Amino acid sequence: MLLEVIATNVEDAIQAQIGGADRIELIAAFEEGGLTPPIAIVEAVVEAVEIPVHVMIRPHSRSFVMDDQDIRLMTEEVKRFGQTGAASFVFGALTPQMTVDTEALERLLEATSLPITFHRAFDEVRDQEEALRRLLSYKQIGSILTSGGKKNALEAVVQISKLVELSRGYDLQIMAGSGLTLEAVKMFVLETQVSQVHFGSGVRLNNRIDQSVDAAKVKLVKNELDWIDTGTTN
Template identity: 40%
Template sequence: MKIEVITLNAADTLQAQEFGADRVELVSAMNEGGLTPSYGTLKNVLQSVTIPVQVMVRPHSFGFVYDEKDWNTIKEDISIIQELGGNRIVFGAVTKDGEIDEQLLEKVIHHAPNIDISFHRAFDQVKSQTNAYKVLTKYKDNVKRILTSGGKDRADQAMDELRSLVQLSHELDGPSILVGSGVSPDNLATLHEHIGASEYHIGSGVRVNKDFNQLLDKSKINQARDILK
């Protein structure tokens, strides 16, 4: 069982490592849903920690449909991440019709053939998560996990859907399901009992006062780890 924690900077990420997080998602601009971190943040974080760092690659907050100009930004950001020693990204793209944007995903993989991808909550915008999961399974050598709340705003609103996705991941031997959005030590036991995922993504739920402007709360991370033991 793994716990992934959202972090915003080097101090945050060092804390997450010290407190026992298995992996972090490094982002900026949480008030916009998370965007690509700055060069300086990337450099400081990637030089500071040993736990896996999944770096958000999201050029803007205007949805998950990207054009050629967006692709040029995405490509450069991935190049910088790799130049700084990272090889893990959080990325997702969909078409205007609510399908996985395979063309753009293939561009990402061609540009960085060994990249480890968490396909993020763009997955919650697709018309059919079952069909979208089957598409992403074709890219499982790179798309290692899918961050999703089951198509709803919060994971606790879609426990049946998430359980079905976890079962599908076992049946197809595809990307793992990383359960996120609204996950906290307060509901993790219930979520895990019902969904049975192997990975959980926690943001403000492990912050002091559940506030991204506050520090990580060691006791909450310990509580989450104890629940999943």
């Protein structure tokens, strides 16, 4: 089981690592669903922690439909941020018809050799099964972050289970996120069979996005996941 934790700054990342997170998703503008962080913060976080840092590349929160100017900006950011030591990028793009924008995606993939997480644009596609089949054809895409098309992943057990089954046998992993809690994560993972989970407010002080990551909460989540893996906790 892999635990990814959202960080917005160096202290978040350090606390996530102390708590046992396996990797960081580094973003800015948590309240907007995550935007591209400043390159100086990327460099500082990469320097501060030993676990992989996955960097969000998203220029705005208006929608997941990106025009040519957006894609050119994202491509340049991917190229520049590739020099920071980031382990992966997190991005995605949709057409106005709410399908995967393969032209935009391929332009972005050509800008880096790093693995990619396709972000929660996936939750706005009109047909997730069709979108998954399309994304499975790109070897560079290592995971899809999704709440199963619902606001809260806990409400999408059936759909996420279906996505996990459809991706079985491929290198691409379904990563569940949005609304996961310490109390529910063990049963959720056992029911859906996801191998990766993504936590934001659920491991922050007072469960608020404007509060800091709490290493103790991260540790509690990690213990639940370790129990699923081995039947024991640390």
